[in-house]
Amino acid sequence: MGEAKEIFLGLGGGERQSLNLSRANRHGLIAGATGTGKTVTLQGLAESFSANGVPVFVADVKGDLAGISMAGSPQFKHADKLEGRAKELGMDDYAYSDNPAIFWDLYGKQGHPIRTTISEMGPLLLARLMDLNETQEGVLNIVFRFADEQGLLLLNLDDLQSMLAHTAENAKELSAKYGNVSKASVGAIQRQLLQLDSQGAGQFFGEPALEIDDFLQCDDQGRGYINVLAADQLMRSPKLYATFLLWLLAELFETLPEVGDPEKPKLVFFFDEAHLLFEDAPKALEDKIEQVVRLIRSKGVGVYFVTQNPIDIPEDVAGQLGNRVQHALRAFTPRDKKAIKAAADTFRINPDLDVEEAITELRVGEALVSTLLEDGAPSIVQRTLIKPPRSRLGLVTAKERAIMQSISPFDGKYEEEIDRESAEEILLAKATDAVETAREVEEKGEEEVRKRPRKTKSIWEKAFSRGAKVAAGSAAAIAASAMLGKKSRANPMRSGVTSAAGSIATDLAGPVAGRFVRNLIGGLMR
Template structure:
């Protein structure tokens, strides 16, 4: 069984994390400055070296150094090398890791985007702090978009549809139930406020292909996907909702694997308390459900937080692998946290866990992992191993070089703005205005004789298919003139193309509805 070396226990034994148990999730906790980030970095390195892709949010900007090897000239090199010698790491040497940088804002890495359709009304309502009535109205707006083939890709599409809903609230109310202008207006105001925080960068195309987080390099090492989150942390609700959306996307995309020999992906959720702050009880229950279910997809989730009691009990109960750094007993809440943390470990008769938590030095932790049978090991006071990569951030020049050799260079960097709800509704409004002018000039009866200006999604697809068919016939005629045989049936090609065009146009609403239904099922 493959294992990751964590450090040397007080009992003189190496503390290991079994790869086959890494999808049982974990917790890295401790006060500021006690070594959580270094532990996280060392774990990420080890997973990568064992062919396991990693996703980690770099909330302070200092994890980017994982892309570069450490150096003997680094100011803390003597401590790292001394710790390695103390642990008997004879093969210790500085090394880099394969890294891909990501950034919702596209400033320090590849942009990460999803569409409004894929995010869905439930998570958007969470982001926008909507009440139940407003969430119901947003659900209706999405349903209208689905039923009318309106692609909701970016903020502009949602804003355009909300404006239409405001102007046509009576029409919507007659079909779906009460839709008040006040509720639509409240959603519009929240959307503007959210856009001002830069959230509009997250919505659009090309949307992230979740499999791109699961890549290995040419040497079989898992890529470490580092999300630049220092700016994102200014919008903590966006940060938390984005990571919850990402977990739901992983759950939808990955096959059931049970307990694999090693995880498909390890996901480090730093500043994890933000996921649960101000979250209603129903949402907390569904987060617990997502965490439990994603384990069967081979995804391990490690929550990183200062205080272990920031994690609700139902979620904490699923975290089988624990690394607890020092806690300080300054307040009654701190004292409760120490007691709670001590009680979560399997008792070690030679260790007063509650007392030791306050005595741990930087780079020390209480460690308990799952054994071969899936049971927690006895807690041990442990010297945590040093990372082999750089402690601290990369320079702008280094980041640019790493970006230039990324396997996704050029794939996500330029936004695409194709025809979607905003353009369709604008064209319809333009056609309506022109029609009104024609009616005034020629009379209604005469105007009714002309064909409708705005085509439906089906008519557009059939039109494109017909053009392809015509092209196929022309190609067949040319082949006949040249004495060549044409294998293609031009009529069949046209029909196939029309079907393909329809599928392409409907792919957004249908696929988005599928993901939304999944998230809805998890979130309800």
């Protein structure tokens, strides 16, 4: 692994064009029409970040980015073009190489499953995911508040459906305490939940939930892992795709400490098909996205938006993107011409280059490049020939993917779903207990029934019991790992004695912890 302070991008204006690692957390934009080389640019950037010890997250929307895990080869398509480009750029050290990669998949088919809980997602992002109106979103907020106060865990869609049914049955009482809760609004939310489940979103909600630190790992050679999200199937549900990535950004913000401008980023996050994040988004949500993008750079996270048209990114967000790679655009429509002018106006002027004209003339693999200098000022825009990646351009086979999965540091950690006691089970148990109690009262009389112990165990008792068991198990596992000289995979916040407190807090501290763990976006919107 090199100790370089910059990443070589290509040659432009007779000079090396580079990305300063200490300014890589100031975000970026990769834009251009279909077929102009955006994906190849992204792949080259990702492998360079990895080589410098920076973990990467990238969504593979077409399936062709998975090849980043494999070394290129003269036998593969476009090899002659890659080698020719390297020679043209004077890259005497060019050689094919692979990259440490971990495959992820919300559906668990092409990588480790990624899950979060309903509680962690929060009502705001869920409301957006389900296209709820303002009234329905208000009811959903009441459902979450009620679940918090009752200490009921909302882990998956079944929990939320059970909670909604319980809310409808008690609509009158809840309306008196929280405000109007109509059965019609609850029914509308339930229908949207069913639709969400039919699109496969139900697999995203549950446990074990993703530990965000798993995206921040390096291999034994010091290279940052490239986390590749299989998004080809996910793109059929674009709202889920955008909401998931927004949730992930918020989780990163909540988890990582403040670091200012580090020598190199803690993580670089590539948001492909970025326009989906902003389609039909209300202005209030756009404002919060802009706020997260602005603030997350101080956590050492660089966010790079990848999109066909630069005007797909709202101005307030685009203003945060200091590093820019603009591939060719075509002037077929008035909107295209507007995009070309907008893109040209964002660059620092180069008196020797007509930027508007150049944007329409760029060939495949060429781009206009401007990056932040060491003092934070943008460099003069240059027409740049982009360097070739060293890894494979294209797909991996099912066998290759399976091998990569088997050697993943997280093999077996997320595959088996955990279904612990939560809102669905507790509400069902309470309902069953109520029916049985009513029958016993009728048969034996109220006084006799009052003498027997309760059948439904207190959630407090369950939490303390489960917490103690988790603590004992975690402590034993950590001790065993220490004896073997192994590093524990467990999140320190969930290990040892804190597991007991964590279990109790998760189960019981709804009014505090339940709301605290919701992502930043939801918190800011309240």
